Amino acid sequence: MSQMVLGIGDYGASKQPDTEIKTYALGSCIAVVLLDPQTRTVGMIHIALPESKINPAKAKEKPGYFADTGLPLLLQEMVRHGCQPKGKGLIIKLAGGAAIMDYNDTFNIGKRNLLAIKKILWSYGLGPRSEDVGGTFSRTVSVSVKTGEVILSSPGRPNWKI
Amino acid sequence: MTTLNRQAEIARAIQAAPLLSPIANKLLQVTARSDHEMKEVIDLVKCDSLLTARILRVVNSAVMGLVHPIGSVDHAVSYLGERMVVGIAVAECTSEFFGKPLEGYEGESGQLWRHELFTAIASRAVARHARAPLPADLAFTAGLLHDIGKAILSEFLRGTSRELVADIVRGDTADYLAGEQERVGLDHAEVGFELAHHWKLPDTLTQVIRHHHHPETAAPGLRPLVYAVHLGDILAMMGGHGTGSDSMKYHLHQGYAEHFTISKDDLALLLLECSDEFRKVEASLASLKET
Numbered sequence: 001m002s003q004m005v006l007g008i009g010d011y012g013a014s015k016q017p018d019t020e021i022k023t024y025a026l027g028s029c030i031a032v033v034l035l036d037p038q039t040r041t042v043g044m045i046h047i048a049l050p051e052s053k054i055n056p057a058k059a060k061e062k063p064g065y066f067a068d069t070g071l072p073l074l075l076q077e078m079v080r081h082g083c084q085p086k087g088k089g090l091i092i093k094l095a096g097g098a099a100i101m102d103y104n105d106t107f108n109i110g111k112r113n114l115l116a117i118k119k120i121l122w123s124y125g126l127g128p129r130s131e132d133v134g135g136t137f138s139r140t141v142s143v144s145v146k147t148g149e150v151i152l153s154s155p156g157r158p159n160w161k162i
Numbered sequence: 163m164t165t166l167n168r169q170a171e172i173a174r175a176i177q178a179a180p181l182l183s184p185i186a187n188k189l190l191q192v193t194a195r196s197d198h199e200m201k202e203v204i205d206l207v208k209c210d211s212l213l214t215a216r217i218l219r220v221v222n223s224a225v226m227g228l229v230h231p232i233g234s235v236d237h238a239v240s241y242l243g244e245r246m247v248v249g250i251a252v253a254e255c256t257s258e259f260f261g262k263p264l265e266g267y268e269g270e271s272g273q274l275w276r277h278e279l280f281t282a283i284a285s286r287a288v289a290r291h292a293r294a295p296l297p298a299d300l301a302f303t304a305g306l307l308h309d310i311g312k313a314i315l316s317e318f319l320r321g322t323s324r325e326l327v328a329d330i331v332r333g334d335t336a337d338y339l340a341g342e343q344e345r346v347g348l349d350h351a352e353v354g355f356e357l358a359h360h361w362k363l364p365d366t367l368t369q370v371i372r373h374h375h376h377p378e379t380a381a382p383g384l385r386p387l388v389y390a391v392h393l394g395d396i397l398a399m400m401g402g403h404g405t406g407s408d409s410m411k412y413h414l415h416q417g418y419a420e421h422f423t424i425s426k427d428d429l430a431l432l433l434l435e436c437s438d439e440f441r442k443v444e445a446s447l448a449s450l451k452e453t
């Protein structure tokens with residue numbers, strides 16, 4: 001089993017059945033997982049912030065950091081693997097976007113990430129099939145390319161699937 | 163074991179904790195004074211050949227990307243800045259203490275150190291948004307030490323995290339700090355405060371450690387610094403650098419707005435800048451472990 005570990009702002013896709021795609025410790029960040037049953041391809045991105053306009057230089061250096069510059073690149077990566085990123089072909093799952101207790105508008109970056117991600121997905125005619133977002137806990141996400149199972153883990157909880 | 167017995171056990175563990183090195187302690191004392199000068203820091207470093215060697219190794223590490231190597235202590239300390247010198251001195255003498263797994267929080271080896279380091283960087287960055295001038299390097303140092311209590315308390319919390327998390331989710335327990343109190347009669351801020359006394363840390367730092375989850379209870383003059391670390395801690399958790407099962411299970415105290423002006427965009431930029439600086443500082447300190 002090989003592992004593709006994605007850090008903050010990283011994205012990647014694979015159709016190698018023995019690969020697991022994983023990203024660790026999502027706080028307010030969100031992982032977007034794309035599953036294509038036709039080509040048996042899995043893609044994932046670890047998004048930290050909603051909009052690239054706050055730092056265009058960073059967006060150029062690491063576009064995956066932002067929802068608006070990262071998601072189109074992940075979709076391109078899926079196309080490179082032979083997927084059709086439109087309509088109902090892709091299964092999309094979201095995880096992350098946690099917040100501190102008693103957060104205010106300023107500190108709710110997780111929710112702003114979620115809204116930005118959904119808006120961009122809608123512009124492609126896509127939407128999430130399932131999501132595990134918000135709450136006051138960090139999440140680690142792993143996906144097996146072979147089974148397409150999306151497993152979440154968090155210290156202090158048993159693992160769960162979405 | 164009763165709560166009283168546990169508290170006595172924790173007190174013994176604090177007394178048995180390894181001390182900071184004399185040079186780290188002196189640096190913390192000097193840099194906590196508002197009227198200190200860089201020359202005092204340089205003079206202290208010059209008295210310690212081991213720390214001098216480590217500082218030169220960090221400043222000349224590949225991650226710093228210097229074209230010409232730096233050979234003098236004066237130049238190296240000026241280039242790295244006071245906070246990095248303190249960071250190197252503290253890292254040197256606490257690597258075992260901060261590096262061990264936090265079993266009571268289901269935290270992995272090195273996770274506490276990474277959390278302390280991210281919080282330090284974020285507290286310093288937050289200090290730049292203060293309404294009144296705030297010593298940013300002191301915010302870094304306070305952030306670097308704010309969770310020392312977890313290194314002691316973790317052992318006493320072993321096996322409690324699942325139940326504690328479930329209690330918070332159900333709303334039976336207010337937050338992780340309250341959960342620690344319920345299990346062992348003390349929380350990590352109190353234990354950190356006692357350890358800070360044992361380490362003879364400057365009063366400013368011991369107060370930040372004690373109040374970092376409840377900045378409103380700190381002395382009025384210290385509140386801006388305590389809030390800076392309070393927010394730095396939260397930014398570390400948001401950025402995925404918590405210490406395990408307790409991550410995000412603390413309250414944001416809205417009183418910060420009295421001392422800081424932080425917009426939504428400011429916060430996003432803070433998270434971005436701190437993540438970048440964290441990667442750089444972590445990589446440069448990793449050069450200390452290279453042979």
